[in-house]
Amino acid sequence: MAEPIARQESPGRPDASGCLFVVANETETRFIRAMNLAVLDSTTAAVQPDDYLASLNVEQRSAVLHGEGSPGGPLLIIAGAGSGKTNTLAHRVAHLIVKGADPRRILLMTFSRRAASEMTRRVERIAARVLGDKASIMTEGLSWAGTFHAVGARLLRDHALEIGLDAAFTIHDREDSADLMNLVRHELGLSRTESRFPAKGTCLAIYSRTVNAQAELEAVLAKSFPWCMGWIEELKTLFGAYVEAKQAQNVLDYDDLLLWWAQICEEPAIAEQLRSRFDHILVDEYQDTNRLQAAILTALKPDGRGLTVVGDDAQSIYSFRAAEVRNILDFPSLFPEPARIVTLDRNYRSTNTVLDAANAVIGEAADRFTKNLWTERRSAEKPLLVTVRDDAEQANYVCEKVLEERESGTALRAQAVLFRASHHSGPLEVELTRRNIPFVKFGGLKFLDSAHVKDLLALLRFVENPRDRVAGFRVLQLLPGIGPSAAGAAIEAMERALDPVLGLQFFKAPARAQEDWPAFVDLFSALRSRSTWPADFERARLWYEPHLERLHEDAAARRADLVQLEQIAGGYPSRERFLTDLTLDPPDAT
Numbered sequence: 136m137a138e139p140i141a142r143q144e145s146p147g148r149p150d151a152s153g154c155l156f157v158v159a160n161e162t163e164t165r166f167i168r169a170m171n172l173a174v175l176d177s178t179t180a181a182v183q184p185d186d187y188l189a190s191l192n193v194e195q196r197s198a199v200l201h202g203e204g205s206p207g208g209p210l211l212i213i214a215g216a217g218s219g220k221t222n223t224l225a226h227r228v229a230h231l232i233v234k235g236a237d238p239r240r241i242l243l244m245t246f247s248r249r250a251a252s253e254m255t256r257r258v259e260r261i262a263a264r265v266l267g268d269k270a271s272i273m274t275e276g277l278s279w280a281g282t283f284h285a286v287g288a289r290l291l292r293d294h295a296l297e298i299g300l301d302a303a304f305t306i307h308d309r310e311d312s313a314d315l316m317n318l319v320r321h322e323l324g325l326s327r328t329e330s331r332f333p334a335k336g337t338c339l340a341i342y343s344r345t346v347n348a349q350a351e352l353e354a355v356l357a358k359s360f361p362w363c364m365g366w367i368e369e370l371k372t373l374f375g376a377y378v379e380a381k382q383a384q385n386v387l388d389y390d391d392l393l394l395w396w397a398q399i400c401e402e403p404a405i406a407e408q409l410r411s412r413f414d415h416i417l418v419d420e421y422q423d424t425n426r427l428q429a430a431i432l433t434a435l436k437p438d439g440r441g442l443t444v445v446g447d448d449a450q451s452i453y454s455f456r457a458a459e460v461r462n463i464l465d466f467p468s469l470f471p472e473p474a475r476i477v478t479l480d481r482n483y484r485s486t487n488t489v490l491d492a493a494n495a496v497i498g499e500a501a502d503r504f505t506k507n508l509w510t511e512r513r514s515a516e517k518p519l520l521v522t523v524r525d526d527a528e529q530a531n532y533v534c535e536k537v538l539e540e541r542e543s544g545t546a547l548r549a550q551a552v553l554f555r556a557s558h559h560s561g562p563l564e565v566e567l568t569r570r571n572i573p574f575v576k577f578g579g580l581k582f583l584d585s586a587h588v589k590d591l592l593a594l595l596r597f598v599e600n601p602r603d604r605v606a607g608f609r610v611l612q613l614l615p616g617i618g619p620s621a622a623g624a625a626i627e628a629m630e631r632a633l634d635p636v637l638g639l640q641f642f643k644a645p646a647r648a649q650e651d652w653p654a655f656v657d658l659f660s661a662l663r664s665r666s667t668w669p670a671d672f673e674r675a676r677l678w679y680e681p682h683l684e685r686l687h688e689d690a691a692a693r694r695a696d697l698v699q700l701e702q703i704a705g706g707y708p709s710r711e712r713f714l715t716d717l718t719l720d721p722p723d724a725t
Contacts, residue, residue, distance in 0.1 A: 187233075187264040188226065195223045198477040204234025206414050206441030209474035211421075211466050214447055215508045216493070217484030221250075224419060224445055225257035228277070231415055232258070233265050238276035242413040242435075244283055246420040248720035251280040254419075279413070283428050284719045287392035290409070291399075298399055301385045303711075305600040306718045308583065312388040313339045315605050319376045325369060333363050333370075342374050346390040347425040347457035384602045389719075393427045400434035409434075414441050421446035421466070425457040439470030448504055449497045464502060480506045486514035530566035537572065547573065583721040587683055587693040588700060594675050596714055598662040601635035613682050614655060616647025636660045654678065668713070672704040 188196055201210045214220035232238050245251045255277055263270035279286065288306065295302035307315065317326075317335035325332045333341070341363065345355045352371060356364050363370070381387065387395070399405045416436055418424070421444035424432075436442040444466060451460040467474040482490055490508045497503065523529045537550055554560050560576060567574050582588060590613060597606040604626055611622035625642050632638030639659060644652040658678045662671050676697050683697075684690045707713035 187261055188230070191223070191226060192219075192481055194477055194479050194481070195219055195226070198223055198479070199226045199230050201227075201443070201475060201477070202441075204231055204236055208472045209436075209439030209466070209470050210443040211463070211474045211476045212443065212445040212479065213476060213504045213506060214445055214479040215482060215506055216447065216450060217482040218479035218508070219481075219483055220419075220445055220447075220479065221254065221257070223479065224417060224443075225254055226261055227443065228254070228417060229258045229261035232262055232273055232277075236415060238273055239278065240412065240414040241277060241279065242286065242416045243277070243280040244286060244416070244418045245280070246282065246423065248281055248285060248716065250419065251282070255280050282719060283424075283431070284389055284392045285716065287396040287431075288387075288715050288719065291387075291392065291395050294399055294405055294408075297405060298395070298402070300395070303600055304385045304387050305596045305603050305606070306392070306715055307381075307386050307388045307605065308718050308721075309339070309389065310584070310589075311605045315380060315384075315386070316342070316373075316377055318604070319380050320373060323369075323373060323376060325373060330365075332366060333360075337363065338370070338373060341370065342377065343390050344457045345374075346394055347427050348459070349426045349430070380604075384604050385600055386603050386605075392719075393425075393431065397427050397431050397434070400431060406434060410436070415443070416441060417443045417445070419445050422448050422451040422460055422463045423453045423456075423458045424462050426459050426462070429459070429462045433469065437470075439472060439474060449500065464504075476504070478504070478506050480508050482508045482510045485510060486512045486516075488514050488517045492518050526562040527566075530563040533563055534566050534570055534572060538570075582696075583717065585693070585696060587679075587687065588696060590682075591675060591679055591697060591700070592714070592717070594679065595662075595672070595710060598659060598671075598675075599710055599714060601629055601663075613679070613686070614644075614648050614651045615685070616645045616649075616651075621645050621648070636663055666710055668710050669701070669704045669707070671710055672701050672713075676701060 188199060191199060198210065198212045201207055212220070212223065214223065228241065228243060231241060243251065243254060245254060255274060258277065259270050259274040262273060266273060281289075291298075291300060291304075292302045294300075295304075313335045316339050320326055320332070320335060320338065337360070341352070341355060341360055344350075344359060345352050348355065352374075353367060356367065356370075381391070400409065413435065416432065418432065423446070432442065432444075444463070446463050448460055448463050451458060451463075454460070467476055485493075485508075487510055490510055494507055521532060523532055533552060537547070537552075540550055541547060552560075552563065557576075564574070564576065583592070590609065593606040593609040596603055597610050601607070607626045607629075608619070608622050611617050611625055612619070617625070621644070625639065625644070628642040629635040629638035632641070636656075636659060639656045655678070658674065662675065679697075680690075680694060683693055687693055703717075704713050707716065
């Protein structure tokens with residue numbers, strides 16, 4: 136991680152005066168100059184900072200002004216659906232910067248990387264109304280914006296040496312984590328039990344929920360996986376071996392990014408560094424955080440000062456991922472100074488009849504924040520509640536309504552059917568096809584779930600971290616003549632050698648692999664010894680393309696995916712950053 140752009144000889148927050156700035160380059164000089172001017176401008180009568188808040192309603196404005204730019208007490212913004220939550224949060228961040236807050240000391244955590252990028256762009260547009268051209272330079276400093284997992288990954292690399300972690304760790308996505316879990320499961324003989332042991336996906340789900348919910352394994356099984364209660368001791372053994380395998384291979388899974396972050400917050404020296412690093416922490420979609428994430432926040436801001444969380448208890452839908460709605464319900468009383476609550480209940484998206492129905496449903500919740508969504512948009516048309524017997528009748532009903540709307544003049548391309556998950560669309564797709572109603576489905580296979588994309592990323596991950604056995608097994612078996620046994624032997628040879636490249640060079644490949652083996656060793660050696668990103672990606676892609684032709688009939692279409700991925704790679708400063716960000720927040724689909 137880069138060193139701070141500016142330092143002070145005495146501790147405290149950078150100010151416009153009385154600072155000794157240590158400046159490394161022209162970009163940082165521009166930032167310091169812009170920051171100083173911004174602080175001075177915001178204190179002069181020549182600027183009217185309230186003008187840029189004119190579009191906000193009374194409640195939104197109240198939330199934005201909380202603390203008046205200083206790290207005030209804890210703030211909870213209860214934002215009903217369609218109430219301008221994102222706009223309010225963006226204005227709050229911009230207002231902090233306009234009032235002189237150092238953007239490098241603002242931590243903004245969102246549900247996705249795309250949400251963080253969009254938020255940063257909004258902040259820049261809002262701040263530009265006051266700061267003018269300096270706004271873009273100021274928001275460049277808003278570098279701590281991302282998901283919990285992405286921020287956790289950055290902090291862990293920053294403090295790796297202090298906690299005994301190799302900073303060159305790679306991150307497994309869910310599929311890779313499940314593969315490693317399966318490998319350990321097989322080594323322990325649990326794949327050959329008399330009664331069937333839980334599959335790898337189930338084992339990973341149990342492990343993940345136990346970690347994120349900070350709960351005992353027995354309690355997790357009883358509540359969410361009762362059919363696995365007979366395997367408690369075996370699961371404990373499996374999870375212990377899985378953790379050991381991750382440590383031996385220098386890999387972390389998604390859950391580790393939060394778990395390790397929470398654990399370093401328990402180290403007094405590191406915890407103090409982290410607390411002093413950020414003046415303001417703002418968290419979006421707080422109703423979907425789990426206990427581990429809540430524990431991280433309270434460790435970073437034990438008194439709640441400078442902490443803002445935004446969410447809606449009525450929109451908590453991720454309990455299956457161990458999200459805990461009690462996080463937001465209990466937030467007001469969590470700190471010595473009770474949190475201030477601002478409720479956004481004006482809806483800008485729906486009509487009054489839709490909101491009446493929503494309010495009636497929400498009102499049935501036994502434990503909730505009181506709010507009544509309202510709007511100035513009026514309509515006499517009420518939403519329908521339709522009851523059907525099964526999926527087939529549901530598909531039939533939807534098709535009938537689609538055809539009715541078409542007869543009334545609404546073109547098919549102006550109609551849409553929404554699903555909670557892509558796989559729920561199966562019965563409707565069958566019925567639409569049977570009736571010869573043309574349709575286009577959006578969603579489906581995740582971009583990074585495609586075999587060819589995973590192959591190339593596994594190659595880059597294996598080069599970055601030769602101890603990553605899951606990546607190594609996948610890559611080595613791309614070569615003709617290399618099966619599981621030969622791949623395992625090659626990885627063991629790399630582990631025994633002083634240098635993994637030497638291990639590959641001295642490994643005697645099977646006869647059928649002799650023709651392709653030297654090219655692979657040369658590629659691995661080159662990418663390990665002299666990384667030139669993003670040229671590394673092109674070199675890896677060119678090596679892989681002959682194997683792509685051999686393995687897949689639709690090689691041309693898959694090659695286009697890899698070229699697209701290469702363009703994405705060009706936007707990252709390094710191989711490590713590319714692999715980390717792509718694993719934590721991948722593109723949705725081709």
